[in-house]
Amino acid sequence: MSDTEERRGGLVGYVLLLPAGAWLTLFFVVPLVTLVSTSFYDPAGSLELGYRVTGQVTNYASVLSDYSEQFLRSLGYAATATLVCVLLGYPLAYAIAFKAGRWRNLMLVAVIAPFFTSFLIRTLSWQLILADQGWVVDTLQFLHLLGEDGRLLATPVAVVTGITYNFLPFMVLPLYASLEKIDPRLIEAGSDLYASPFTTFRTVTLPLSLPGLVAGTLLTFIPAAGDYINAQLLGNTRTQMIGNVIQKLFDGGSYPEAAALSVTLMAVIVVLVLAYVRRAGTEDLV
Amino acid sequence: MARRPHHPGGDTAVDRLARQVAQELGGAPGFSRRSFLRASGFGALVLGSGGLLAACGTEGTQQSADSCTSEDLSDSEKKLIFSNWPLYMDEKGKRYPTLEDFQSETGIDVTYNTDVNGNNEFFAKVRNQLGACEPIDRDLMVLTDWMAARMVGLGWLQELDTDAMPNVSANLVESLRSPDWDPDRKHSVPWQSGLTGIAYNSKFTGKVSSFEELLTRGDLKGKVSLLNEMGDTMSFLLTMTGADPSDFSDDEWGAALERMEEAVASGQIRQFTGNDYTRPLNNGDVLACEAWSGDIIALQYDNPDIEFVVPEEGMVLWSDNMLVPNKAAHKANAEKLMDYYYEPEVAARLAAWVNYICPVQGAEEAMAEVDDSLVGNPLIFPTEEDLAGTFTFMSTDTKTREGFEKDFNRVIGA
Structure with missing residues (x-):
């Protein structure tokens, strides 16, 4: 009898999986297969004549030689932004979890609040803030922190600032979730056992918040590496990221190369993430 | 964000995190890597004419008048779907005065969409249907010379009936009458230059x-x-x-x-x-x-x-051109609209708002009635002399x- 029950339970499980499974097959698996096959189109083809799949890897070779600069730049910008997010986000999440008291919910709302406005509009408003004739640049020039003809907008600094700003909540929220879960008595026990606050933090709080830190860095780094809006709106010709390249290739009709770059980006990120997660020893998170 | 419970007992941090993140990702379209992938996935889906077929490459997309014939329902259906660039039609508040006059004059109901934001982007949007000789649910669209040339080359446009457009034949400025990609203007009528x-x-x-x-x-x-x-x-x-x-x-x-x-x-x-x-x-x-x-x-x-x-x-x-795609069912209605915009008074009212070069002879005289200050503006009514030093980019396949x-x-x- 328990056998039938189990079997029925199993069946229900599959039925429940069906809608989402069908959805993902239609809108993720099929496009992914098409994407990969497009990346192997023979570049000799054209729209008029059609493309043939000849199993060549010429598309990969040519995009890697043409766009390795933008590739490395994307990874560099994403890593920098992620690091800054950790430096800004950890203290913030810590303060919300342990020190905010009755302000906690308000502060959480404040972290989320920017999402009530469109991503594009938020990034566009950075154009106004960092504008050459704006007060930020004027102030920095007055303080001689920025040269007379220096600028912020259309520089790498602006791009990384934009990415950091846009992805900060993705760092703060998982960090907060794991910090908030820590039993305060563990920290008390640390000081009862004569550990300095720093030692307590290093040996108790930090390891316990590690899952949040890992999740936060992934949620920040992965979308940041593929982002193209910040580079487009806040960057210049020499700060273009791999997302911009893919978008331009797609726009210009070079679908096979755009596909090859997309597949490469995906593969590189999967490899980086796997290596990182393995290293962090938290496989159960992924 | 939904209100967070104060004591999320039983939930693991990961559960809550997943929920929070799901909310965030859902709330910011065009933002996450996932939706980025989804977007490029859609693009890829568009590429192959239907999913797995693409695994074996794509067919050619060349069409001709024989391979792709269109039926005109203009006689029975008094409507027209018109795709144009944003800010490319005279506006008054939320209304389009010249277009409204056309509708009341002819009884043709025009659906006006400003959904052309870029030639390449628009091409990507319609290439799959037009390549397979399927309707794109638009009767008239405005694209720039080189893209129009590409579509003429691909055989994706219907041939126009010049006899049905006497104003165009009479009033189109000399310099735009025979571009190398459409020497007799059989497939295109300039909108603005x-x-x-x-x-x-x-x-x-x-x-x-x-x-x-x-x-x-x-x-x-x-x-x-x-x-x-x-x-x-x-x-x-x-x-x-x-x-x-x-x-x-x-x-x-x-x-x-x-x-x-x-x-x-x-x-x-x-x-x-x-x-x-x-x-x-x-x-x-x-x-x-x-x-x-x-x-x-x-x-x-x-x-x-x-x-x-x-x-x-x-x-x-450069010029932007009105084109009738294959399988558009209201070609005669579209021709009426093109002809209407070649009446000098209408052309002047349009040019006074969009400020581009007016391709219609006689519009400069008509402009005196509409906005006197624009008469003689070389950027709207350039002389042959003004245009002598201009050039265009080579049209290619x-x-x-x-x-x-x-x-x-x-x-x-x-």
């Missing part, structure tokens, strides 16, 4: 009179923007390096690219932009830029410091054009 030149903000900088200056003058360093429209920008570079933009060799193309590469490497160019160059020009982040004439006239109403100059190298002349676009994108940094 425009010039690409230089604009600068005279509040912050002195006159910029040539492209050479734009790309080299020290005081403009990092304050110059160029258009990411390959044909326009490279036409100037080709002229600068001594080639003819409408007929150049591979070597000449290479030289022009190299010149472009130099300018990018020197840090002179701040950005390559689409329509979005007007705001930085207006507020001084960009001091001088490559610009479209109509945009600048419109900008000058608000900011008299903005100046448009005819560069010493000349200007690019799709494959060559793709190669140019790719080279251009590589050099401009993306």
Whole structure:
């Protein structure tokens, strides 16, 4: 009898999986297969004549030689932004979890609040803030922190600032979730056992918040590496990221190369993430 | 964000995190890597004519009048679906006066969509249907010369009945009557033309009179923007390096690219932009830029410091054309609309609002009634003499054009 029950339970499980499974097959698996096959189109083809799949890897070779600069730049910008997010986000999440008291919910709302406005509009408003004739640049020039003809907008600094700003909540929220879960008595026990606050933090709080830190860095780094809006709106010709390249290739009709770059980006990120997660020893998170 | 419970007992941190993140990702479209992938996935889906078929490559998409015949239902259906660029039709509040007059005059119900934001983008949107001879649910669309040429070449457009458009036959300006890609204007009717030149903000900088200056003058360093429209920008570079933009060799193309590469490497160019160059020009982040004439006239109403100059190298002349795609079911209605916009009074009312070059003879006389100040404006009613120093980018087949676009994108940094 328990056998039938189990079997029925199993069946229900599959039925429940069906809608989402069908959805993902239609809108993720099929496009992914098409994407990969497009990346192997023979570049000799054209729209008029059609493309043939000849199993060549010429598309990969040519995009890697043409766009390795933008590739490395994307990874560099994403890593920098992620690091800054950790430096800004950890203290913030810590303060919300342990020190905010009755302000906690308000502060959480404040972290989320920017999402009530469109991503594009938020990034566009950075154009106004960092504008050459704006007060930020004027102030920095007055303080001689920025040269007379220096600028912020259309520089790498602006791009990384934009990415950091846009992805900060993705760092703060998982960090907060794991910090908030820590039993305060563990920290008390640390000081009862004569550990300095720093030692307590290093040996108790930090390891316990590690899952949040890992999740936060992934949620920040992965979308940041593929982002193209910040580079487009806040960057210049020499700060273009791999997302911009893919978008331009797609726009210009070079679908096979755009596909090859997309597949490469995906593969590189999967490899980086796997290596990182393995290293962090938290496989159960992924 | 949904209200968070104070004591989320039983939930693991990961559960809550997943929920929070799911909410966040859902709340910010176009934002996450996942939706980025989804977007490129959609693109890929569009590429293959139906999922797995693409695994074996794609069919050719060439059509002809024989392979793809269209039926005209205009007699029984008094309607028309019209796709145009934003800000390309006279507006009054939320209404389109000339278009409304057309509707009441003819009884044809026009659905007007401003869903053309870029030639390439629009092409990507419709290429799958048109390539397979399927309707795109549009009867009339407006695309720039080179894209129109590409569609003529692909056989994706219906042939127009010139007899049904007497105003067009009578009033189309001489200079636009026979482009090399459609010598008898059998597939296209110009909507508006425009010039690409230089604009600068005279509040912050002195006159910029040539492209050479734009790309080299020290005081403009990092304050110059160029258009990411390959044909326009490279036409100037080709002229600068001594080639003819409408007929150049591979070597000449290479030289022009190299010149472009130099300018990018020197840090002179701040950005390559689409329509979005007007705001930085207006507020001084960009001091001088490559610009479209109509945009600048419109900008000058608000900011008299903005100046448009005819560069010493000349200007690019382009047109946007009304086209009827295959399988559009209301061709005769579309022809009525095209003919209507070639009545000089209507053309003048349109030109007074959009400020681009009016392709209709007699509109300048009619303009006296509409807006006296625009009569004689060389950017709206240029004389043959004004147009003598203009050039257009070579029209080529799709494959060559793709190669140019790719080279251009590589050099401009993306």
